[in-house]
Amino acid sequence: NAGVTQTPKFRILKIGQSMTLQCTQDMNHNYMYWYRQDPGMGLKLIYYSVGAGITDKGEVPNGYNVSRSTTEDFPLRLELAAPSQTSVYFCASTLGPGQGAEKLFFGSGTQLSVL
Amino acid sequence: QKEVEQNSGPLSVPEGAIASLNCTYSDRGSQSFFWYRQYSGKSPELIMSIYSNGDKEDGRFTAQLNKASQYVSLLIRDSQPSDSATYLCAVGGGSQGNLIFGKGTKLSVKP
Numbered sequence: 001n002a003g004v005t006q007t008p009k010f011r012i013l014k015i016g017q018s019m020t021l022q023c024t025q026d027m028n029h030n031y032m033y034w035y036r037q038d039p040g041m042g043l044k045l046i047y048y049s050v051g052a053g054i055t056d057k058g059e060v061p062n063g064y065n066v067s068r069s070t071t072e073d074f075p076l077r078l079e080l081a082a083p084s085q086t087s088v089y090f091c092a093s094t095l096g097p098g099q100g101a102e103k104l105f106f107g108s109g110t111q112l113s114v115l
Numbered sequence: 116q117k118e119v120e121q122n123s124g125p126l127s128v129p130e131g132a133i134a135s136l137n138c139t140y141s142d143r144g145s146q147s148f149f150w151y152r153q154y155s156g157k158s159p160e161l162i163m164s165i166y167s168n169g170d171k172e173d174g175r176f177t178a179q180l181n182k183a184s185q186y187v188s189l190l191i192r193d194s195q196p197s198d199s200a201t202y203l204c205a206v207g208g209g210s211q212g213n214l215i216f217g218k219g220t221k222l223s224v225k226p
Contacts, residue, residue, distance in 0.1 A: 033213065040123065042203060042216035043159070058213070090158055102147050102207040104214055106158040 002026050006091050006107035013081040013114045021076040021110050023091030031096045032074040033058075033104070034066065036087040043090065049074055050096070081114045088112070117142040119206050121217035129225050134191040136220050138204030141185070147207035148180055149214065150189045154200045163189060194224045 004025045013019055025032065030051045035043040045058030049068040063085055065077040074093075078085060091107040118141040128134045136150075147166055151159035163178040165171045165187070171178045177190040187206075191198055201221045205214040 035216075040218065042119070042218040045213055048213060097207075102214060103149070103161055103164060104151075104159075104205075106160070109158050 004091055004093055004105050004107040006089075006110055008110060009108065010111045011113070013078075013112065015081060015083065015114060017081050018077070018079050019081070021078070021089055021091070021112075023074045023076065023107060024072050025074075025091075025093040025105070026072065027093060027105065028071060029093035029095055029105070030071065031094045032068070033092045033094075034064070034074070034076045035090045035092065036060065037090060038087050046076065046089075078112075083114050086112060086114045117145075117206070117215050119204055119215050119217035121202075121204050121220050123218055124221040125223050126220055127223045127225060128194050130194060130196060132194050132224075134194045134198065134222055134224070136189040136191075136202050136204075136222065138187045138189075138217055139185055140187070140204075140206045140215075142206065142215075143182075143185060145185075145206045147214075148178070148187045149205040149207070150176075150178060150187075151203040151205060151216075152200045153203055153219065159203055191222075194222075196224050196226050198222060199224050 007022045033048045034046040047066040049055045089110045092104045120139045150163040153159045165178040165180045175192045179188045201219040203219045204217040207214045
């Protein structure tokens, strides 16, 4: 059972470059999320999706875009990378709201450096 | 703005002792509470969830919830060096299914 799979694990970008972080889950979860984690900080929500075709902004969406064409996939797009986007990115999924359903399953993370 | 507050630590305890980790939250309507453990360079993993006032025990871990005080805690009994990690408190209950995370408390268990 793969769970949540993220690729790549590491990436170095130059300022102004673009890239897509891939995320796929095989648990048939409707809800998916992208978080970023800076050193010594908690997880900040970038974007989330409650189902295929539906996405919405989280706490820190600037500089990012997402799409959700299928239940399984939720890629995160960085356009015009900036040093402030240097961070560890986690994709996560869950069944949805409600007791017992909110447990988040995380991918292994992507360490991104923008130089 | 919903907030979750934790002491960043580091919290250092000797092997075999009880480690006590604390968390407060701002949204009185929150209904779901979680503790995640995160080893350095790894993703968070869920270790406890609690939804009702009182204590919930699972092995060496006990989660405590006091909704009136908006306070959640995690006790780790017989602490082991392998428990050394950052512990993230997370609070749910929103319509998006999203969890709000604290910054985490770094725990160090000394042999």
